[in-house]
Amino acid sequence: MPQQDKQPISPDMMIGILKATMPFQVVSEPLLRRIAAIGWKTTFRAGDTLYEAGGPADDLFIVVAGKIDHELQPGVHARRPMKTLVEGDVFGWAALLEKVPNRLAKAVCTEDALVIRINGEELLKVLESDPNAGDVVMSRFATMITRDYTVPDLIAQLRGIHRKLHARDPQGMNVTLYRVSRWLKSPKPYLMLIGLSIFFGGWYLFVEVLRLPRFREMPGITTVVAEWMSPNPTYGLSIYTGEYYQHILVSIWRVTQAFFLATALGVPLGLFLGWSRKFKDLVFPVFETLRPIPILAWVPIAIVMFVATESAVIFLTFLASFFATALNTMLGVESIDESYVRAAYCLGSNERQVFLHVIVPGSLPFIFTGLQISVGVAWFSLVAAEMVSGQYGLGYVINTSYTTVKYPTIIIGMITLGAVGYVTSAMVRVAGDYMMQWRLRELAMGAN
Amino acid sequence: MSENHVPRPVVASGEIAVRGVSKSYGEAHLAREVVKDCDFTIERGKLTVMIGPSGCGKSTLIRLLAGFEMPDKGSILLDGQPITGPSRDRLVVFQETALFPWLTTWDNILYGPRARGEVTPQTLEFAEFLLNKVGLREFRHKYPTQLSGGMQRRAELARAMINNPQIMILDEPFRGLDAMTKELMWEYYANLYEESGRTNFFVTTDIDEAVFLADRMLIMTNIPTQVRAVIEVDVPRPRRLADMVTSDRANAVKMEALAILHEEAMKSFSRGSKAAADFVEAYARRSAKA
Numbered sequence: 144m145p146q147q148d149k150q151p152i153s154p155d156m157m158i159g160i161l162k163a164t165m166p167f168q169v170v171s172e173p174l175l176r177r178i179a180a181i182g183w184k185t186t187f188r189a190g191d192t193l194y195e196a197g198g199p200a201d202d203l204f205i206v207v208a209g210k211i212d213h214e215l216q217p218g219v220h221a222r223r224p225m226k227t228l229v230e231g232d233v234f235g236w237a238a239l240l241e242k243v244p245n246r247l248a249k250a251v252c253t254e255d256a257l258v259i260r261i262n263g264e265e266l267l268k269v270l271e272s273d274p275n276a277g278d279v280v281m282s283r284f285a286t287m288i289t290r291d292y293t294v295p296d297l298i299a300q301l302r303g304i305h306r307k308l309h310a311r312d313p314q315g316m317n318v319t320l321y322r323v324s325r326w327l328k329s330p331k332p333y334l335m336l337i338g339l340s341i342f343f344g345g346w347y348l349f350v351e352v353l354r355l356p357r358f359r360e361m362p363g364i365t366t367v368v369a370e371w372m373s374p375n376p377t378y379g380l381s382i383y384t385g386e387y388y389q390h391i392l393v394s395i396w397r398v399t400q401a402f403f404l405a406t407a408l409g410v411p412l413g414l415f416l417g418w419s420r421k422f423k424d425l426v427f428p429v430f431e432t433l434r435p436i437p438i439l440a441w442v443p444i445a446i447v448m449f450v451a452t453e454s455a456v457i458f459l460t461f462l463a464s465f466f467a468t469a470l471n472t473m474l475g476v477e478s479i480d481e482s483y484v485r486a487a488y489c490l491g492s493n494e495r496q497v498f499l500h501v502i503v504p505g506s507l508p509f510i511f512t513g514l515q516i517s518v519g520v521a522w523f524s525l526v527a528a529e530m531v532s533g534q535y536g537l538g539y540v541i542n543t544s545y546t547t548v549k550y551p552t553i554i555i556g557m558i559t560l561g562a563v564g565y566v567t568s569a570m571v572r573v574a575g576d577y578m579m580q581w582r583l584r585e586l587a588m589g590a591n
Numbered sequence: 592m593s594e595n596h597v598p599r600p601v602v603a604s605g606e607i608a609v610r611g612v613s614k615s616y617g618e619a620h621l622a623r624e625v626v627k628d629c630d631f632t633i634e635r636g637k638l639t640v641m642i643g644p645s646g647c648g649k650s651t652l653i654r655l656l657a658g659f660e661m662p663d664k665g666s667i668l669l670d671g672q673p674i675t676g677p678s679r680d681r682l683v684v685f686q687e688t689a690l691f692p693w694l695t696t697w698d699n700i701l702y703g704p705r706a707r708g709e710v711t712p713q714t715l716e717f718a719e720f721l722l723n724k725v726g727l728r729e730f731r732h733k734y735p736t737q738l739s740g741g742m743q744r745r746a747e748l749a750r751a752m753i754n755n756p757q758i759m760i761l762d763e764p765f766r767g768l769d770a771m772t773k774e775l776m777w778e779y780y781a782n783l784y785e786e787s788g789r790t791n792f793f794v795t796t797d798i799d800e801a802v803f804l805a806d807r808m809l810i811m812t813n814i815p816t817q818v819r820a821v822i823e824v825d826v827p828r829p830r831r832l833a834d835m836v837t838s839d840r841a842n843a844v845k846m847e848a849l850a851i852l853h854e855e856a857m858k859s860f861s862r863g864s865k866a867a868a869d870f871v872e873a874y875a876r877r878s879a880k881a
Binding site (some may be wrong): 165168169176223275279285287374480482483485486487488489490491492493496500501507579 | 653657659673677679682683685687688689691693694702703707737739750754769770771775
């Protein structure tokens with residue numbers, strides 16, 4: 144093989160060529176760009192031999208111009224061993240096959256040719272980084288070889304590589320872990336830290352350094368942190384006092400009860416609202432009348448209805464969650480593509496089965512969106528309820544600290560509330576991801 | 592596993608008779624008649640292809656055959672029995688992929704038997720056989736969105752065939768696939784049909800697809816839909832794409848069908864149908880070559 148120079152090629156030109164080449168036609172732009180980055184161009188004169196059968200299989204070639212004769216050696220059992228390759232054709236794919244370290248064919252240039260060459264191993268690495276797209280490229284290679292040469296053994300091998308690409312494919316709970324590791328590699332967590340620093344830095348600056356007029360009465364961050372971390376807190380509440388945890392636990396327990404009650408009642412109600420036109424006509428007008436009423440407006444009625452304060456607080460916390468869950472579930476049912484329902488009937492399902500096997504799983508993405516909103520509004524309503532009528536809980540802490548002028552404690556209550564609320568929302572999200580692996584994959588594909 | 596060892600259910604092929612069927616949509620005075628006095632038979636054990644300009648009411652006919660809608664006039668009989676609703680006897684593979692995105696390939700294929708509570712060891716073996724047959728063994732645990740378009744269509748064919756329907760109805764199943772995948776799918780599908788000998792009814796707008804697949808070709812008129820012509824495609828099976836290109840009989844059928852389609856297209860051309868324009872253009876290209 145004559146030593147030909149590998150010359151660099153502009154990425155845009157390379158992407159254009161890849162887009163016109165069968166195995167790469169459907170690859171996303173970012174991935175194409177990465178493939179383009181490992182490509183070179185080379186020119187051959189008529190009569191040059193690019194490689195002989197048996198030579199090392201290192202690069203993959205794409206013809207840009209000119210003609211190349213490609214002859215598969217007899218041992219390959221190709222139905223059509225001879226082929227003249229022209230613009231857009233790909234050859235030298237032995238470079239992609241691990242079990243075939245050597246060339247399977249002889250390639251001779253018959254008309255001055257410009258070709259692109261890509262190192263097979265480097266290409267495989269790029270494809271491995273995006274298994275789904277890699278899969279498509281490999282299966283298109285297989286299709287191309289079937290069409291152009293009909294070589295059964297090689298196709299089986301390409302399929303083998305497919306499997307390898309997917310060997311590291313995340314499965315089950317791993318998908319969630321995989322996302323965490325992806326997240327750590329992305330700029331997201333670091334931007335998040337910067338955002339938080341700006342917020343807390345601003346607080347420090349405005350209150351304690353600049354002492355801006357609006358912030359004069361506000362406790363500074365150092366005061367709050369000192370109080371929060373103090374074994375002997377001035378105002379009686381810090382991470383060393385049992386009371387602090389009692390307040391947190393009481394609030395969490397109330398939210399948990401309200402959330403599960405709202406889910407247990409809201410999901411079925413939403414499913415039926417979406418499923419039965421008649422049921423919706425009957426119930427929805429009442430539902431839509433009650434839904435916009437703010438929680439605070441419900442407080443007097445709750446106190447009258449429930450003798451025990453605790454039940455009243457849970458009822459108030461429950462209400463907004465219930466509406467959010469039911470409404471989103473209903474939208475979820477209505478969002479289901481009718482073709483799934485038709486297909487299910489066609490396959491012999493009765494109405495009950497369509498409901499259980501199509502309507503319920505199909506609306507899960509919306510249901511979980513609803514549950515995330517639900518957990519958020521549960522905390523929101525809880526604080527309102529605890530402020531009005533409570534014995535313990537974070538809302539109660541904030542309210543009583545205000546009336547007794549314990550300003551740092553207010554802030555401790557607020558930050559704790561934010562943190563606990565965030566954790567519960569995240570838990571619902573993780574549970575949703577775990578139950579809807581299919582959805583996660585769909586979204587991951589869409590993000591490419 | 593050898594294919595011969597799989598105990599495959601005996602195929603009971605059905606025959607559908609469409610007799611004087613009409614269907615309109617809309618309120619009485621604004622009604623638009625989509626299908627009018629339509630008469631044809633989907634013969635037992637044959638692959639009947641229905642072709643016509645797009646938007647000509649083929650999908651309406653499919654909904655009627657599937658039993659999702661009832662005709663206003665006339666009757667549709669499966670082996671002499673009127674059709675009353677959707678049933679696994681007449682399985683429809685729709686234009687849009689309707690694989691359940693929340694189920695893996697394997698669970699999608701087994702959906703029908705599970706829904707009917709008919710999962711036996713034989714069913715599982717048959718499912719395994721079909722999974723291999725459509726080349727998706729490696730993709731058993733993948734979700735539909737992880738499959739390519741062609742794979743999704745193949746999975747859907749397997750999901751339909753496991754129910755061993757008396758008749759398979761396919762509504763432009765390969766629409767939207769790229770040209771190469773489409774041709775591979777034709778060979779796949781033709782092979783599945785040849786092996787099962789089941790009654791198949793295939794709707795398309797693609798003349799090459801129609802000629803390659805059909806035993807009988809029904810050419811439809813524009814709205815309101817009626818059968819304009821029936822052509823027997825007596826090209827021997829098994830067929831290969833390469834052979835079809837060089838077959839005189841296949842080419843003659845294609846020209847004959849194109850001539851009729853061209854006439855139909857011209858009729859609606861004045862009404863500004865984009866699809867019709869496509870047909871006219873395609874016909875002009877073929878005529879130039881011939």
